[in-house]
Amino acid sequence: xxxxxxxEIVKPRDIAEAVRLVKEGGRPLAGxxxxxxxxRKGIENPPFLVYLGELPELQGxxxxxxxxxxxxxxxxxxxxxxxxxxxxPILRLAISALGAPAIREMGTLxxxxxxxxxxxxxxxxxxxxxxxxxxxxPDGEREIPVEEFVLGPGKTALRPGEIIRSLWIPFPEGKxxxxxxxxxxxxxxxxxxxxxxxxxxxxxxxxxxARLALGSVAPTVLRPRQVEEALVGLPLEPEALRPAAELxxxxxxxISDLRASADYRRKVAGNLLLDMAISLSHRD
Amino acid sequence: MRIKFxxxxxxxxxxxxxxxxxLDLLREDLGLTGxxxxxxxxxxxACAVIVDxxxxxxxxTTAIQxxxxxxxxxxxxxxxxxxxxxxxxxxxxxxxxxxxxxxxxVMAAYALLLENPRPTREEVRAWLSGNLCRCTGYEKIVDAxxxxxxxxxxxxx
Ligand SMILES: Cc1cc2nc3c(=O)[nH]c(=O)nc-3n(C[C@H](O)[C@H](O)[C@H](O)COP(=O)(O)OP(=O)(O)OC[C@H]3O[C@@H](n4cnc5c(N)ncnc54)[C@H](O)[C@@H]3O)c2cc1C
Ligand code: FES
Ligand code: FES
Numbered sequence: 001x002x003x004x005x006x007x008e009i010v011k012p013r014d015i016a017e018a019v020r021l022v023k024e025g026g027r028p029l030a031g032x033x034x035x036x037x038x039x040r041k042g043i044e045n046p047p048f049l050v051y052l053g054e055l056p057e058l059q060g061x062x063x064x065x066x067x068x069x070x071x072x073x074x075x076x077x078x079x080x081x082x083x084x085x086x087x088x089p090i091l092r093l094a095i096s097a098l099g100a101p102a103i104r105e106m107g108t109l110x111x112x113x114x115x116x117x118x119x120x121x122x123x124x125x126x127x128x129x130x131x132x133x134x135x136x137x138p139d140g141e142r143e144i145p146v147e148e149f150v151l152g153p154g155k156t157a158l159r160p161g162e163i164i165r166s167l168w169i170p171f172p173e174g175k176x177x178x179x180x181x182x183x184x185x186x187x188x189x190x191x192x193x194x195x196x197x198x199x200x201x202x203x204x205x206x207x208x209x210a211r212l213a214l215g216s217v218a219p220t221v222l223r224p225r226q227v228e229e230a231l232v233g234l235p236l237e238p239e240a241l242r243p244a245a246e247l248x249x250x251x252x253x254x255i256s257d258l259r260a261s262a263d264y265r266r267k268v269a270g271n272l273l274l275d276m277a278i279s280l281s282h283r284d
Numbered sequence: 285m286r287i288k289f290x291x292x293x294x295x296x297x298x299x300x301x302x303x304x305x306x307l308d309l310l311r312e313d314l315g316l317t318g319x320x321x322x323x324x325x326x327x328x329x330a331c332a333v334i335v336d337x338x339x340x341x342x343x344x345t346t347a348i349q350x351x352x353x354x355x356x357x358x359x360x361x362x363x364x365x366x367x368x369x370x371x372x373x374x375x376x377x378x379x380x381x382x383x384x385x386x387x388x389x390v391m392a393a394y395a396l397l398l399e400n401p402r403p404t405r406e407e408v409r410a411w412l413s414g415n416l417c418r419c420t421g422y423e424k425i426v427d428a429x430x431x432x433x434x435x436x437x438x439x440x441x
Contacts, residue, residue: 006303009348036344037325049303051348077338100414101395102332102339 007039008048015057015136015165018050023138023161026050030073030111033103052163053108063087067170069134072110072163076122077101079109088171091125093180094197098122110164116150119216123150124180124197127213127221131169137162150220176201177283179276182215183268193260196272200236200280207231217252217269224251227273238277245270287351291316292360302348306340307331309347310357318358318387322416329415330384332391333357339395358387361394369439370394373432374425381419389415393429401437405430 009029012018022028027046029035030053038044052058058073061082068084076095079085085092098104098112098121112122113133125131126146133149135142138161146167149157158164182195195215201208210231214222227248234240254265288297291314300309307324310316310333322328324343331342334356335349361368370393373379380386389412396403396411403411408429409422417425 006301006305006346009302009346011302011348032344032346032349033326036346040325053349100329101392101411102329102341102414103326105338105395106340106344 007046009051010048011051012055015055015163018052018055018163019136019138019161021048021050022163028052028114028163030108030114031075031106033099033107034111034115058110058165067168070109070167070169072166073108074110075106075108076104076112080104084169088125088129088169090128090178090180090197090199091169093178094121094125097180097182110167113146113149113167114156114158114164116152116154116156116220118153118218118220119195120221121182121195121215123221124195124213124215126167126169127223128197128199128211129169129172131167133164134166134168135162136165141165143168147223152219172199174201176209176211177280179280181272181275181279183272194254194265194268194272196269196276198276200231200276202236205235207234207236212248212273214248214252214269214272217254217265219253222252224248227251236277236281238274238281241273241277245273248273285348285351287347289350289352290354292356300347302346304347305343306333306345306347306350306355307342310342310355316357316359320384320387322384322388327416328385329388329392329412332388332395332415334391334395337395337398339392356391356394358390361390368394369435370397370429370432373428373435377424377428377431379420379424379428385415385417385419389417389425393432396429397433397436401433403429403433 010021012021026048029049029051053073055073058071060071061074061084062069076098079095109122112120131146132143133146137159144157151157176199179198183193194217197213199211210228212224212228227244230244230247249266249270252266252269254262256262285302286299307319307321310319319333319342320330321343322330326341326344333340333342336353370390392412392415405426408426
């Protein structure tokens with residue numbers, strides 16, 4: 001912002017005005033924790049920003065019988081303080097690993113999603129819970145699964161003029177065990193080298209059903225469905241999961257970058273599955 | 285645009301571009317230089333302030349986002365010429381050297397103690413993970429926050 005002088009920002013009164021302004025070329029702004037950094041670094045230079053953070057229609061978390069609707073302006077810290085994060089532990093685990101307190105107080109889950117980073121921590125629970133995105137645009141509203149919303153690094157299915165209105169987060173059936181871990185260098189701020197989130201449903205002593213989501217090991221967050229299936233019927237023990245860990249390593253499509261090589265990321269992904277088995281089998 | 289907000293308990297009103305950083309607004313337009321700029325990108329916490337009771341980074345906040353809000357900076361903490369207990373505690377434990385990071389740590393600690401008056405050492409550490417200090421090695425800062433928490437609990441009963 002300093003480099004280019006202050007960026008122009010407008011504050012719409014309602015969703016209809018927001019949609020019109022975004023259609024005219026304005027860029028949605030929520031917490032600004034991604035967007036302001038990118039503008040400052042000169043990576044992006046949008047003509048003007050449309051500040052959605054205080055739009056009344058985008059506020060609040062509405063708990064329903066089968067799930068929760070999270071307004072696009074809801075911050076990570078609000079989520080952590082809400083009954084929703086107690087109801088859905090995987091959300092709490094992933095979001096409390098995102099950034100540091102000030103970043104969580106400013107940044108939103110919808111902003112994290114729209115940023116479409118393969119390292120986005122908030123995306124992991126959204127993939128695991130099979131959340132959907134409720135969009136508002138010039139042609140009305142529509143709703144699509146998170147996995148169809150994210151197309152690639154920084155790429156989403158948002159059409160011209162469309163904004164995220166809310167996220168629908170269905171509650172998982174039964175009481176799955178929840179696991180989240182990200183491997184990085186500096187705990188709070190690092191964008192991960194690799195991360196794994198999991199929901200594991202036990203049937204007796206073995207895994208009855210599993211959902212896995214990996215961050216930073218592919219162009220988008222990855223649901224390795226063949227590994228999820230391979231886990232069914234296995235006891236939740238590291239030795240038993242070793243072949244699945246190898247399968248998981250092979251299922252990743254990591255890149256090498258400044259933070260880690262592709263090989264290292266692949267290894268970390270497999271090891272995270274073993275770590276999951278250790279930490280979930282030692283639960284009390 | 286014309287923005288109005290409360291700054292350290294006093295009403296302010298000024299004409300600024302809506303995208304002006306709160307950090308520049310405080311330091312340059314209002315002359316409050318206690319809030320520091322380290323990285324300008326959200327990584328160091330030196331620019332932390334409290335907006336409506338919540339911790340924010342003033343380098344990633346713009347004027348339009350504080351319109352109608354209450355902003356608290358490190359200058360607003362002292363009462364009747366006396367330092368805030370968090371500041372006293374930092375002096376007591378020698379939790380600062382060059383002092384550049386200190387206002388950010390003070391504001392972060394202030395936000396923590398609002399939310400959690402009885403933090404554990406581990407909770408203090410985790411909370412302060414968004415603040416960088418190149419001098420102290422952090423331990424004395426953590427000591428100070430724990431000491432201030434105790435003082436505040438005694439003071440406020
Ligand atoms: C120091 C630091 C540490 C960080 N650490 C982490 C981390 O550990 N893990 C992590 O995942 N992220 C991290 N981030 C990134 C960032 O904080 C998150 O991605 C955050 O959730 C973004 O939300 P926001 O509201 O600030 O988004 P903004 O910056 O306001 O917007 C981000 C993008 O989303 C778009 N957008 C926002 N709202 C909408 C909407 N309603 N409709 C359509 N598009 C919209 C914007 O146009 C922009 O493209 C970090 C950032 C910083 C500066
Ligand atoms: S100057 Fe704002 S976080 Fe570093
Ligand atoms: S005291 Fe010098 S940076 Fe912290």
